[in-house]
Amino acid sequence: MKKMPKWSKVTIVGTLMGTCFGAGVYAQDVLQRVDAYLRSDYKVVVNGQAVQLANPPLIYNNSSYLPVKELAGHLGAVVNWEESTKTIYVVPRVNSNQPTEGNEANYTEIILQYPFAQYMDYQGATYSVLMNNTDQTYYRLSDIERMGIRTDGLRKAKEKFTGQIYVSEAELKNVWGNVPPQISYSRFENLVVSGETDPLKLKALKSYVESYRYFVVDKVSYSWNPVIIDKLSEENTYVYLLNNNGHFFKTTIKLTPFTNYSNEISDYLVASTSVEDIEAGKVVK
Known part of the structure; x- marks a missing residue:
């Protein structure tokens, strides 16, 4: 079989994802008919949790395709479809009602009260994490970002003396869901x-x-x-x-x-x- 050029694959992907939002009206030279397979027996795991998609994965040319709107919903992102330009926008926000980060004036000010550090396990790796207990538990932003946890749209706090940025545990629960980091008992040390x-x-x-x-x-x-x-x-x-x-x-x-x-x-x-x-x-x- 002749290998399809890269641009054809991109066109197919765009067409497949676009069907999640509506058929619309397309020019004849944009559409391309392909033979593909729906695999309802495939399992999808997002952030350690098995999810059930309304539309099963589609297999075409030995590659798997997932409905972008459904998948984005499980990843805490907002997906928008612009009909006039046939464009899909994926916005990595926890939900559309949360405020944007803005400038420093929007940060809540906190001070070091009971800071402590420990190693934590998350998604198969171990990370060092600095936390600060005040009226609630805060995690240092740089440590959370090293874990690959997206914090776009979450409210943040700035520590008065160090200038470091923190995110409260209450806010982080919106992005890590039922799979939060766990204390690493295999690497429990007095000095982190x-x-x-x-x-x-x-x-x-x-x-x-x-x-x-x-x-x-x-x-x-x-x-x-x-x-x-x-x-x-x-x-x-x-x-x-x-x-x-x-x-x-x-x-x-x-x-x-x-x-x-x-x-x-x-x-x-x-x-x-x-x-x-x-x-x-x-x-x-």
Whole structure:
């Protein structure tokens, strides 16, 4: 059989999806008759949940085609059809009644009260997640986006001192439905390091945290309570969020490699650090 050109496949896909909205009137040179098969025995799983489509998958030329409007509905998107231009618009919004994100003036302001980090399992992978408990539970937006969870149209909050954006658990329930992230009991650790997988670097970071966790001032014992370490874009550079008696600080940590006689990296050492009082906005040491 002669292989169909790429543009013909696109035309067929557009025609098939268009039938979900109405037949309409098409020019004769746009329509193309094909032999295809409806497979009602095929199962469709969306975000871990089996869904029942009113229109079964269609198989043509060894490819599967799904009704775009039905599928988009299960993905939390809005689909619009413009008859005059024969255009399908897929808008990744949770629902049409939710507000757009807008500018920063629309963010609810929150402050760090009871932040905590943990590893969470979601859709077959494990992610580091920073959360903050205030009047409700908030998830840091950057962590949610790494999971591939779309947050378009969800109300967001901005943390006063760090400037980081969060999304409440109540809002996120609109997009993850009955399959929320779960605490990863296979990777339950006291210190969560986000974005780093190198075992030597992880060892150096954890050693630093434990070495400087406790200190004494005027014979009074104090302790730094770790929240999370985030890897920055600059090589071997990290920001460490910690608190002391409910007051929050961040430390910038820089690592330097230590090489052995074979000129191979055998370890990492902490080259420099600085501590900033994020609530006062100044470096304290």
